[in-house]
Amino acid sequence: MSDGIANPASLIEVFWIEKYLTFAQTADDRLLGTDCMFVGEYALRGEPADSARFEAALYRNGQTAPVATYDGTDPMWCNKLWVNRKVQSFDSLADLEAAYPPTDRFHWKVSGSEIGGTTLPIGIGGPGGRTDIPQPHPMRLYQEGRRISDYRSVDADKPLTVEWDPFPGGKTGPVVDDLIFLFVDDCHGKVIYFGGLPVDPDYITFRSTSATIPAGTLRRGEDFTVFFSQCRMIDQMDSAGVMNVAVNSFGVELDIRTIGTAAAPCPEPRLKAPFMWLRKTTPGGGLMTWPTIVDGRHCAPEATYNTPR
Numbered sequence: 001m002s003d004g005i006a007n008p009a010s011l012i013e014v015f016w017i018e019k020y021l022t023f024a025q026t027a028d029d030r031l032l033g034t035d036c037m038f039v040g041e042y043a044l045r046g047e048p049a050d051s052a053r054f055e056a057a058l059y060r061n062g063q064t065a066p067v068a069t070y071d072g073t074d075p076m077w078c079n080k081l082w083v084n085r086k087v088q089s090f091d092s093l094a095d096l097e098a099a100y101p102p103t104d105r106f107h108w109k110v111s112g113s114e115i116g117g118t119t120l121p122i123g124i125g126g127p128g129g130r131t132d133i134p135q136p137h138p139m140r141l142y143q144e145g146r147r148i149s150d151y152r153s154v155d156a157d158k159p160l161t162v163e164w165d166p167f168p169g170g171k172t173g174p175v176v177d178d179l180i181f182l183f184v185d186d187c188h189g190k191v192i193y194f195g196g197l198p199v200d201p202d203y204i205t206f207r208s209t210s211a212t213i214p215a216g217t218l219r220r221g222e223d224f225t226v227f228f229s230q231c232r233m234i235d236q237m238d239s240a241g242v243m244n245v246a247v248n249s250f251g252v253e254l255d256i257r258t259i260g261t262a263a264a265p266c267p268e269p270r271l272k273a274p275f276m277w278l279r280k281t282t283p284g285g286g287l288m289t290w291p292t293i294v295d296g297r298h299c300a301p302e303a304t305y306n307t308p309r
Contacts, residue, residue, distance in 0.1 A: 008115050009241030011050050013043040013081055015108045017058070017124055018231075018247040019096060019131060020087075022277045025254040027151055029138040034253075034277055036096045038124075040068050040287060041085035042108070048075040048082045054112030056084070058287075061105040061121050068287035086287040089280035093131075103129040108244070119239050122246045126234035134230040136250040137165045141226075156218040156258040163210040167230050170206030175238050176245060178206040179231040184213060187223045189271030206230075220260030223270060228252045253277060 018039040023031040040058040044050050051072030058067045068086045075082045090096040102125025109118045125131055141148040142161040154160060162182060170178045182195035182204055193213050196203025204211050218224055231249035238244070253276065272278060278292045288294070 006116050008110060008117070008239060009045070011045060011053060011112075011115055012110070012242050013045045014243040014245065015119060015122075015239065016041045016043070016243075016245055016247065017106055017122065018249060019100070019124060019133060020247075021093065021133060021136060021250040023136055023250065023252045025138045025252050031136055031138055031252065035280055036090040036093050037087050038090075038096060038100050038287070039085060039087045040106075041083050042070065043081040043083045044075065046082075048072075051075050051082070051084055054110050054115050056108060056110045058086075059107050059109060061107060066109075067106070083275075085290045087281060087290055088285075088287045089283075093133075097131060100124060102126075102131045106246075119244050120237060122237065122244055123235045124246050126246065131248055132232055132234055133248040133250055134168055134232055135165075136252065139164050139226060139228050139252060139254055141254075141256070151254065152257040154218065154256050154258045156220045156222075156260065157215055159215045160213040160218065161210055162213065162226060162228065164228060164230075166209055167206040170230075170232075173233045173236055175236045175243050176233055178233050179229075180204050180206055180208060181227070181229040181231065181251075182211050183227040183273065183275075184217070185225050185227070185273035185276065186219070187266035187270040189273050191273050192224075193217050218258050219263065220258050221262035223255065223257050223266055225272070225276065226254045226256060227273075227276065228254075251277070 020037040020039050021033065022035045024034050025031055042056055056070040060067055070084045072084060075084045090099065105121040105123045107119045107121045110116060123129060140163040142163065143155055143158045148154060167178060167180065183191055184193040185191050195211050229249055229251040231247050233245055234248045235246040236244065272292055274292050276292060278295060281288045281291060
């Protein structure tokens, strides 16, 4: 290999940089922008304690000061992996583009007793040097074949189908395909439904346009959030067994409520799954730890997600 990292796959699953737009879907199906972000993260193969066995830093090519450093003190549970994520918010996509032009390339440096070295550079705008975020759009919910118009009256005892627009130009990749993520978390911040990952035999693919959440997954009289994301793998390579990817994506959150009486009250304020959007980062502060973790507004992670079978 030519990137010179010694044995990274013993501890690291993926290096990830991302331009990420987030939206809240309203009761009348409008999308309200909540953040425009640059994200830099790595995911572990094992447990969070493994992040203390090395240090990592993300660099913009041609610069000697890192964009962000990672000491492993605040990993979070996301997509069935322990992730160390840092993020910077912007007020608009234009501001994000100005700070991180799509022609920029980045590399990672890691150091530790077991692993060390530098990755080959990867482009946040891909080989063409342009941002290509899929077109954001609202989700559509159905029960018994009928479109749900009131998101505060979902029936927990019936299957819930979530439908979305086709992934524009979605494609397979040399390391990983374009991705679609679908989650539901409850008011206690626990993921109760997950559409899966490429390692799962029946995960939601970029070719999918809907998924059905089984009856009984939701509980009566409670608040939930449906999260949907389309992630375009804009640049990618294998780095000695570790995925190294640049991603352009959007995420949409839709709050729903089920009819009936809840067995237990929801906490106030409600908790969120660790990966959910909470608030913008501090202006001018560069990349910082994901806000849900900083603010302590998340639940303790579960060992597994309830992936449909």
